[in-house]
Amino acid sequence: MRPAQLLTDAGRGVLIGTAEIIPGVSGGTVALIVGVYETALESAGHLVRGVVRGVLDPLRGRGTAAARSHLAQVRWTVMVPLLVGMIAAVLVASALLAPVIEDHPVQARAVFAGLILASLIVPARMVGGRWRPHEVVAALGAAAAAVALTSLPTAGDAEPSLILVALAAAFAICALVLPGVSGSFLLLTVGMYAPTLDAVNERNLAYLGAFALGAVIGLSLFISGLQWLLRHRRRMTLAIMTGLMAGSLRALWPWQTDSGALQPPSGDLSTVLLLFLGGIAVVTALIAVDAAVQRRRVAPSRD
Template sequence: MTAADQKPQHEAALSEQTASNAEIRANADIAQQPDSRQPGRSSNNAPSGMTHDVINVVRGFCMGAADTVPGVSGGTVALILGHYQRLIGAIRRIDSDAVSMLFKGKFREAFDYVDGRFLGALGLGIGTGIVTLAGLMHWLLDNRMPETFAVFFGLIIGSAWIVRKFISAWSPAGVIAVVAGAAAAVAIGRLSPTDGGGSLAYLFFSASVAICAMILPGISGAFILLLLGVYHPITGMIKELAKGQVDANALMSLGVFAFGCLFGLLAFSRVLHWLLHKHKDVTMAALIGLMLGSVEKLWPLQMPTPETASLKMKERVMVSVPPGEWDGSLVLLVGLAIGAAVAVLVLERLGEAFQANHPNENVG
């Protein structure tokens, strides 16, 4: 073979080697880039400025505020504000892979994997909302219950109207899911609160159950706590903590309660994530049913029975009455309900505008 024949072959081999090296470098770069299929690794989750962080803190604050009210769900707020699926997806990623990264010292990778920036901002807002408003909700439920219930009645109705848009196609199964969800919410709402238990194990159990309700639109985690008899003790501890009155036993109880919430959240989020991805329409229909069924408990026209009228609000037995038997201002309650529903619709419009400018914000 002549030198002239060898030259093209040499150039071809050199070109092939260069291409191979370029491919290796490209693969290495790809391996270091975020995975767009994962909620915590999308390009959207790179540091995006204080604007996104502030928005997520506000979202969390709204969720925390809702979760302090028996009858209202923080999950409903997450749906309205457009970050529900991203939240469930991020929580689901707190798994063995994330723990493995931590043990290997890959803290940044673990933080990105679980969408840590999003969860951190949201968690800060939720905690702030709960601590800030626990005392206020105590006062409102004790002194302005009809007006408070009217507002949340309107919020739930407006929310259910919004959530219907998440269903791409209605089916007989979807209709059945709505009816079943509504029936379940009504049945839960008619349960009688218990006196609860004072043990730490009971607190852990109550927190695990209630947190599952808190991330389900339509089921109030606060109301579940009320049914289990731990709502007033827990919110009372939080109110005292916010005042700077720290008690060792209260801190222990709140710590156990927090671990119970974490356990329930991690376990239930996987089930919910699977349902939303495999059976989204039916799942959303069931959530609408839960929301509609929950309004029975939030009927604003409630009066205490004669036997309990002189007791504290948390000790009273309330019964619903028709508008004709209500001795308060119906116009005020109707106005509050309508105003709340309109506020939800306006908030949803703002959320749509934000999503249009940030299409990856709700990745789940």
Template sequence: MEWKNLLRGFAMGTTDLIPGVSGGTLAVVLGIYYQLLESISGLFGKDWKRHWGFLIPLGIGMVSAIVCLSRVIEYLLEHHYEPTQFFFTGLILGVLPMLVRQADVRRNFSVIHVIVLLISLVLMASMAFLSGDEDAGPLTALTIGSTIGLFFAGWLASMAMLLPGVSGSFVLLLVGVYPTAINALSTFNFPIIITIGLGVLAGFFFSSRAIRYLLASYPHMTYAVMIGLIAGSVFVIFPGIVSGLGTIIICLVALLAGLSIAMYFGSAKRTGS
């Protein structure tokens, strides 16, 4: 068992609670993204023991963060929204140099790669102008229709979680399920938690294989999409220009903290690239 993944999973679970912040991006920051895809895809392969040993501690950490911090995240976003978002903005900006270096952009990117990157960036940035239907209030009881809907919402969210730059929570927000998910976690509504969770697990298993295939068969184009999505996600979570000297200083410190953490984990020395 790779028990150090408990902390990695806890960090990823924390980010997955926040709309606009991608757990996939944090996996890149932590240097475990490709191993994560490999382990999910190989759960039932010949190396299943190694993959389970990687994923079990990671999953425990993620679940622990989601259960323990759902109310904390609600509090931070409600009472300290700008510093929280600036921290994650720094985290996202800090991972871009590593991806650019790993993709060897100068050598491998042609005009078409740059165009795809820009299209991905614009598409992701445009999500900043979208919002889900939050006025209906959270669901607290299941029907046949809502069970199917919540399952596939979890499936879509898990696909987003595996793509750096795309937030699973933001997808839930777009389809109007985020309030229901957060309320279920805060009140331990297990039928709803299990329904969404099963969708997430199914999405993880199938979409990880697709992403691995794309990275193996079309690496440069996949990197172009990933870099565009991550860069565009900054526009989704950026809280805007803040006012007041104290607020500006706190937000700047939060931004630099996120940037420093991401650049430390993504340094050439640590990643070997």
């Protein structure tokens, strides 16, 4: 492969990795914008199935032919530079964001809330057409459940157990499958966003190992299921996702205690409002770019 193409794919990985670190900005959406979403999703599916079959099939006496077949279908020339770019971006972005979140929690939550609020339009619009009554009811139920879950008191500064880390990673990694949903946001709502950034910056191998294991398990269990739901129950799946994202905004109210209890607004309200609007503007711009890219792809087929 030409060096220019390798650098291009690595650059795409940098953009996706940076998006995954920022709550509310979906790495899946960015992958769509830069044109590698379908390739990455298909390759990830083959990679996961290849690894699983490579472990299980020999134990069942079936050999490794199926595993090798799946691994051969992975677009390695795209995936390797993409992953290198993503990992580099995660390391750099984590180092930059962690101190900001620790020193300016109110302002950080304001930006994140704006990012998430604007992101709601992505899964809501992907439902397609006018929402049906049962889809509205499902979304409202999902929103209510998310509000209830994010209203539970957090554990404060206690370090999460490695089992909890793996479980959170298993669910957060699934956000990569669905454009419009942010994995970092899912970590944020369960109080594990800051600990994960700290683990990356401090090279906490035990934490990162548990996170990686959970991510692999999550992909193994959920990637095929989510792909099936998007193919066969697309509207309802996206409606529920929209509701979950909307209800989880409760966790991003800027003013709250360390345990997650909401407080009335205080301090420099104008700055908080500007940051909130700035978050909305960032995602709105990304959505506009995505729409322009999609129009350009559709236009040639109509000629």
